[in-house]
Amino acid sequence: MNTDLFEAMENLADEKGIDREVLYEALDAALVSAYKKNFNSKTNVRVELDPSDGELKVYSRLKIVEEVEDRDLEIALEEAQGIDPSYEVDDVVENEVTPRNFGRIAAQAAKQVVTQRVREAERGVIYNDFVDRLDDILIGTVQRMDPRYLYIHLGKIEGKLPINEVMPAETYNVHDRIKVYVTKVENTSKGPQVYVSRTHPGLLKRLFEIEVPEIYEGIVEIMSVSREAGDRSKISVHAEDPEIDPVGSCVGQRGQRVQTVVDELNGEKIDIVHYSEDPVVYISNALSPSKVIDVLVDEDEHATTVIVPDNQLSLAIGKRGQNARLAAKLTGWKIDIKSESEAEEDGLLSSNTASRNDDDLVHDDEQ
Structure with a gap:
């Protein structure tokens, strides 16, 4: 019935x-x-x-x-x-x-x-x-905006992109399609709430995982990411197989892979460096594109003093300290940078150090 x-x-x-x-x-x-x-x-x-x-x-x-x-x-x-x-x-x-x-x-x-x-x-x-898409990239369409959020249509739901997590100099119009990184999913009395970001370091990591097959397959591993969104980022990569060049895999033929990521991030500069368990080598790599004479390590304080040629000091520190700041975030070590002449005055250079060739430490070119 x-x-x-x-x-x-x-x-x-x-x-x-x-x-x-x-x-x-x-x-x-x-x-x-x-x-x-x-x-x-x-x-x-x-x-x-x-x-x-x-x-x-x-x-x-x-x-x-x-x-x-x-x-x-x-x-x-x-x-x-x-x-x-x-x-x-x-x-x-x-x-x-x-x-x-x-x-x-x-x-x-x-x-x-x-x-x-x-x-x-x-x-x-x-x-x-x-929830299953947490820490993943989604493609959405800008629906509307208010002083706090951009609202991104993600299919079944509208994601919230906080204004302070929009990359500097990026502007969006209604119906623009953008890639966003899912940072938080909440189940509230008003229904599910999805929060997304364009500035999160995870966005950079996921873009490389999508673009570089060796990362997706686990042959190359992204060890760390430090990012100042819209300006400059650094990532460290590692491969267990010594025959694999992890940096070259990320850069791609003629720089095509890294350029695709750079284009998605509207020209954000990206340094790709070799990871090392040796803090001397790792920090030297992280301060790319500057050259490093020596790295003095204080294990107790988890701090380092990095000595660079006089003419590389500005490059090592970077504009408004950005290069040193990103390197510190990437490696997890405190970094104090001194020029070679300052180090000599402070008695930090031994005769062996002073005579060391700049190329004795591993460096990676800026991408």
Whole structure:
């Protein structure tokens, strides 16, 4: 008698991609509520749904007790055993009480409750979809903006891109397509909230993972990333196989791979350097494109003093200290840079150090 109702539920499950059990649980709760409301019943009831033949039945449930205190909820043992001698105390007696017109009433009453459950289930599906995309890149379309956020259409949901996580000098118009990095997914009372970024270091890492097959396959590993979005970044890379050049893999033939990433980041400069477990070599590489004479390591303070040629001091420090700052973030070491003449005055240069060839330490060219 309720075939249309069940068919609607099945179609809804298929259309929304929602588990049928979730919908039928919602329908069950709605029908129990509808029965009690429309028939002014205080009795506990159970609804039995049979989608295969469209049957819908309602059963009253009375608990068997020695002495009845509430006839809406209980039945005496003696009376229950008059129905079936096998009944005992604490058993439940069920009796079908399905009203003749219950199908129509139930469908009307269930609509609002089921709609709410469907909305919740849809939100759950969306939340799970986007939780799986955390720390990943998505392509979206700019929908609108306000003083706090750019709102990015990501298919099933609108992502929030904080204004302070838009790269400097980037401007967007409605309907512009952009790549964003998913930083946070929250399940709130208003539904799932997805936050994205254009400045997060993870965006740079994921772009290289997409662009460089050796990284995707695990042959080359990105060890660290430091980034000042829109201006300059550094990444360190490593390959276990000595036959593999990790820097060359990231740069690509004629610089094509790194240039693709640079273009996506609107010209952001990217230094790609070799990772090393030796802090002397690693920090020397990280300060690329400057050359390094020596690196003095203080393990206790996790700090280093780097000595560079006099004519390389400005290059090593970088504009507004950027090169040194990025190198420190990349390596995790404190870095104090001194020119060769300063080091001599401070007695930091030994005769061996002073005579060392600049090329004794490994350096990587700026990309």
